[in-house]
Amino acid sequence: MKRLEASRVSLTVRLTVLFALVVGAVFSGLGYLVHRETAAHFVELDQALLRDKLALIRGIAERSTGPNDLSAQLGAALRGHEGLLLRIDTAGQEIFRLGAFEVPPALRDAPAGLSWSDGDMSYYGELNTLPLHWDAQAALEVYAAVDTHHHRHFLELLQRQLLIYIALSIAASTLLGAVVTRRGLRPLLAMKHQAERVNARDFTERMPVSSLPVEMRGLASSINDMLDRLQRDFDRLNAFSTDLAHELRTPLSNLLTNAQVTLAVPRGGDAYRASLEVISEELQRLAKTVSDMLYLAKTENDAxxxxxxxxxxxxxxxxxxxxxxxxxxxxxxxxxxxxxxxxxxxxxxxxxxxxxxxxxxxxxxxxxxxxxxxxxxxxxxxxxxxxxxxxxxxxxxxxxxxxxxxxxxxxxxxxxxxxxxxxxxxxxxxxxxxxxxxxxxxxxxxxxxxxxxxxxx
CATH class of the missing domain: 3.30.565.10 (Histidine kinase-like ATPase, C-terminal domain)
Incomplete structure (x- = not known):
């Protein structure tokens, strides 16, 4: 039932829907690619920023003489870095903090970095361990993160704009596809109107092969060949019908004439017998003609x-x-x-x-x-x-x-x-x-x- 209903959908609608689906799939894939690459680029920027700050912290740690000196130098060096969050621990004690920064437990188990959200805020952070030259038994645990909420807002805006653009593109491509399909199928409509003019009284109409697109010329040529065959068969059928009428008219006329002459006046038995012999001969010829016609029709139509x-x-x-x-x-x-x-x-x-x-x-x-x-x-x-x-x-x-x-x-x-x-x-x-x-x-x-x-x- 579904296949029957689908077959009733016009070719214009099918091509238009197909064109819209293709355009939608292409633009959706392109939008997904743009969104993914943009998000990956922001992550690379955040990683580069954290690598720079980690290099700065490593240099300060190598020059510092103790925890207090390290905290003082870091405070002076990192003053005014908006969006940067730091927490540095050693031996389980915090020695420096920059910004309101609560370390998520999952960050300890994410050596490649971690992205997380906290309410309306979002962050990207890494955990790095640095050696201490003043205490060989301890090490610095540097929890560094950057505020990425502006990145997230930009990606959300980009996603909305991409969705709107994709929707508008699908709508525009649907309208454009309908127009283009209708124009592209005009030769088919011309062939349809040409075929409607073909009837039993006029087989001369043919498809305009030279004016059709290359893709439709083969179909038009095949239709013209079919019309040529139909015209030949139709002409032959007309000739056959005419000849058949003449062939049957002669013996039937002979039979009727002989019967009328015989019945016109009373006759003897020999006259009736002679008349019946003539009638029998004509009937035999007529029966043979009909038999041959049936045999010919059967042989020609059954290969x-x-x-x-x-x-x-x-x-x-x-x-x-x-x-x-x-x-x-x-x-x-x-x-x-x-x-x-x-x-x-x-x-x-x-x-x-x-x-x-x-x-x-x-x-x-x-x-x-x-x-x-x-x-x-x-x-x-x-x-x-x-x-x-x-x-x-x-x-x-x-x-x-x-x-x-x-x-x-x-x-x-x-x-x-x-x-x-x-x-x-x-x-x-x-x-x-x-x-x-x-x-x-x-x-x-x-x-x-x-x-x-x-x-x-």
């Missing part, structure tokens, strides 16, 4: 094969030749099958593709012709070629040969024995399902249809 096995092309070709010899004998057409190859695929589909080519060759071959089936192997392909004598085909005819309902005869009137024009489109769809191809070319007065299969290893 998977029903079954895959090793298919012997020569064996299938000879089996089909035996089937078509009965029809070919009427025209005196003979067959020859040469070569051998095996491919992987659906045997029934391959058999239908070969059968379509043989049926086409027998139908268009002249009397006493020879239909040759030649099977060959190349490095990457197994080829089956069906050849028959025929008139040379023009380039336009060869290109349109595999379109639905295409016929060599002009117009839509079907010549005797001519099919409906679905055999070759079915063959192409079958070869496409097998990652193969089918082509046609003319040479030396013969027409050659060739099926190319991926070669079986």
């Amino acid at each position: 998977s094969l029903p079954s895959v096995e090793l298919v012997d092309l020569a064996s299938e070709a000879r089996s089909l030749v035996d089937f078509y010899e009965a029809v070919a004998d009427e025209k005196g057409v003979r067959f020859s099958v040469t070569g051998d190859a095996r491919v992987r695929g659906d045997r029934l589909m391959i058999r239908r593709a070969i059968g379509n080519l043989l049926s086409n060759a027998v139908r268009h071959a002249p009397a006493q012709d020879r239909v040759e089936v030649a099977i060959s192997l190349t490095a990457a392909r197994a080829r089956l070629r069906v050849s028959n004598t025929g008139e040379p085909l023009t380039a336009d005819q060869r290109r349109a040969m595999f379109d639905r309902f295409f016929r060599l005869s002009q117009g839509r009137q079907r010549l005797e024995g001519e099919g409906v024009g679905l055999g070759l489109p079915i063959t192409r769809a079958i070869m496409s399902s097998h990652q193969g191809e089918v082509d046609v070319h003319c040479e030396n007065g013969r027409i050659h249809f060739t099926l190319g299969f991926p070669r079986e290893a």
Whole structure:
């Protein structure tokens, strides 16, 4: 549910929030770094001050003759040092104090120095031990500290200013990010408006690739390619619908005319039988057309094969030749099958593709012709070629040969024995399902249809 709600957030809002988060993270890190380094610098200054005072105390201790002399010299030397706190003990007795300074117990166990607070005041102190030249058995314990409340106040002020600046920066970056994102996404809005103008009546609209940013040109080109494919498919679908209407109109018109003529006047049994035979013939042709259309649609839209096995092309070709010899004998057409190859695929589909080519060759071959089936192997392909004598085909005819309902005869009137024009489109769809191809070319007065299969290893 959360993922669904997140997907409804606009891209502008997402980029703006992301930009604000990045700016906030960068400025927060920078503010933390500035605050930490400033605090560390103040500590270094305090340490340097205490080292200077400790050096001064060491020099005075070396020149002094006793505790009283040391206290007098320190009082004279350290007079007027604001913020400096000192307490010097020896043998457990205090011999000098500067300022109201209560030594915290934790300072004795902090050799690297200690920071602490006392009410509104804050301090940094160190404990150092110095030798006494007048008493080798004792030593000076020097508790030195500096008042750091002004440092703390400065750091607190700096922290507040940094927080205010970070908050203002995040707010400004959010507004600026929204403006920049909207301007940056204008090409997408232009693509959206362009796409809205595409409809079933007008497929000519395309994305303006050259005017888009480099990052969006690939997307626009892909959309244009998709629109080109859709337009080709849509045009082909329109042509198919028109051709289909014409193909179905003719047999339906024949059926209706024959039925009306038969029913117009009373007739004898032979007349009714003849009429029913005509109707039966038209219904058979109509049923075959519908069956071929369904098979073609299924083959084109489903790239998977029903079954895959090793298919012997020569064996299938000879089996089909035996089937078509009965029809070919009427025209005196003979067959020859040469070569051998095996491919992987659906045997029934391959058999239908070969059968379509043989049926086409027998139908268009002249009397006493020879239909040759030649099977060959190349490095990457197994080829089956069906050849028959025929008139040379023009380039336009060869290109349109595999379109639905295409016929060599002009117009839509079907010549005797001519099919409906679905055999070759079915063959192409079958070869496409097998990652193969089918082509046609003319040479030396013969027409050659060739099926190319991926070669079986």
